[in-house]
Amino acid sequence: MSDKPSDQPSVSDEDWAAFVENAREQGLGTEEQSKALRKVRPKKAPKAPKAPKAPKAPKRQEPAGWRTGPAWQEMNGRAARRRKVKGVVGIALAAALALVAVRPQLFTGLLPDDVTSALPSSWSDRPEDTTPLAAETAAPTSAPDDVDPDRPTLKEPFRGSPAVRWADGAAGIEPPAAKATGWMSKKQVEDALKRSKDFLVASNLDPAVLKGGKPSAALRLIDPKFGNLRSEVEQALARPTEEHDPTIVFSRFDPAEARVVGSVVKIRGRMSVEKGTGKDSGQVLVHTDYTFVYPVVKARPGADAVERSIVRRVLTFSFVDPARFRATPGKLGVSDWDAQFGNNDCAHPGNGFLRPTFDEDRAALPQPSRSGAAVDPYDRSKTLGELPRGCGTVTRS
Template structure:
C-alpha cells in the first residue's frame, strides 16, 4: 500500500483501499486544509432523524457560523444536530442473508458496531492508547490487516498508519473539548456476489466529529477534526474459507480526516490545526480543490486524490 502527499501541508488525509480475504491492495490519499472564517449564531438545533440513505447534498453552510467554545464545542457545525457517540451507530433490522441465519446476521451487526465504537469512540483510544478491543474483533487469520495494524501502533509509517482505521490524537498536544463525539451514518448488510458469493458483506459509512483543545495550560480555542470512514467488513462462510467465526475481515475501506496537519511526519495520530497555528504563518496560502468534510452525499473514492482545502471545520 502507498500514499502520495502533494504540495505543502494540508489539514486532512483521506485514504482508500481494499482488502481481500487473501490479499491486500491499493491506497490513495487526499489532504485537506481548513480556512479561517468569520462567525455568527447558529440556526436550527433540533436533532436530526437517523440517516437511512445517502444524502442528496451536503448540509447547508452558514456564511458566518458560530465559533465553538469549551462549553459548546459543536457551535457552528452541522454536527450540533447529530447523535452523540454510539447512539449514532444504529444497526439495521437483521434478516437471514446469504449463508448466515437471522441470528448470525444480528451477531455480525453487533460486532460491527462494537468495532466502530472501539475504534472511533473509546476515550482511551482517542487519547492515544492502543485500540486493543477493536483489534480483538479483527480476524487474525486474515493476512496482513490485524498484524499490520499491530505493527503500525509500534512504529507508524506512511504505508502503515493506525489512523487508517483508528481515531487517535496525541495526548501531548490535544484533548477532547468535553466528552462527546458526534456521529452520523448508516450500516447495511448484503450477500456478496461473483467471487464473494460465499461471503456476507456489512457496509458502513460514518462520520465522527471530534472537538479538541490544546493541552497547554489556559488554552481555550476549540477546533474540530472530522473523520469519515467507509468500511466494508466481510463475513466469509467458514465452510468455504479459513476464517475465525465471529471475527471481522476488512474487505475494503476509504477514509477522510478533515483538519489533520499532513505536513507533520506520520506518527499514528491526527494533528488538528488551530487558528493560532495558521495565524503564525499568515502568508501560507491554501491550495487545491475545496472539499466539505461534512458532505456525505459523495462516495469518498470520488473525491480528488490530492491536497486541497477544507471549506469548514
C-alpha cells in the first residue's frame, strides 16, 4: 500500500472521535497520540483555488487643491539680496504641513479611540533635547534633525524648533580668534570683529529696534565715507519701498501688528576674516552668516498664539586701509548683504517691517504667485545663493 495520503482509507468523524477517546484511555502521551493520529487521520485535500476577485472600482479622484492645494497654504515670507542681486525673493509657510507638524492634537479627534489612546496625553510630555550645540565653525553638512512637533507657548516659545538648542542672543555671535590679516595687526582685527558683532547686535537684537524703532546704534557704526551706504539706509528707513526695504539689514516688527515674546532671540552662525584681493585689495573683509529666530505673538492684549519668524542674514563688513582710502576710525563699511525670511508675508513687501503671519489670519491672506521651491529655514548647509528665490514655501517654522 502506498504511504501517500490519497491511498489512505477514509475515516468517518464518528470513528475518528472514538479513536481519539480510546487513545486517551490507553494513556498515550501527546507525542505518541500525534504519531498514532498521523497514521490514521488523512491529510486534508488541497483547497480548490479561489475564484478571482472582481476588480475594484477606481478610487475617486479628489479635485486639485483638496486639502493639499493652495487653499491650505499661505505665502508668508521672502528673501532679498542687495548690491550683487536685486529684487525681492522669499520663503512662505505651508499651512497644511505646519498644522500637522506643530499641532497634531488638532487631528487626534479624527482617529479611532484605540489609536488616540496610545498617544501621549500631551505632546509636551515628550522629552525635548535642549543641550546647547557647540559653536558653528564651518557650514554644516545637512539640515538639523526634526524635533517633536510641540506647539510653542509663551513660556517655551522655541519648543518644537531646532533653535531650542541654539545660543541665546548675543552669545550666539562668537567671533573667531583674531590674527594679523592684510594691513591690520592682530589688535586691529580684534577690534574689527568686535565692531562687526556690535553691528549685528544693534541691528537684530536691540529691543527698541525689534519694536519698530530706528536702529540708531547700528547706523552710527556705518562709515559715512563708505560710498552712499549710510544715506541709502537712512532713506530706506524713512521711506521704505519694495526696492529699498530696511528689513534687508534690520530686524524690525510693526508694533501695531506683532511683538517679540520674552527677551531671548535664538542665534546660530559663524564669522570669518580674510584679506581682500582684486577689487577688494587694501581691505580686510569680515564675513558673517547668522540665522535669527524670533518668537512672536499678535500685538493685541492677551494674545498667546506663538509663531516664529526666521531670518538668515549674510553680510560682509569692509575695513579699508586708511593709507589708501578715505575712512573714519572706529567705523565700518558693508560691502555686501543678503537675507532670507521665513514666515514673513511676501504679499505685502516693502513697508519696512517683518510681517509674521498667524493661524487666524492665514486663510484671508492673498495668494501671490510662487516661484520658489520648498525650503527648510533652519538648514544652514547651503549658501543663500544656492537656495531658490521668490515666494515659496518653508517646511517648518
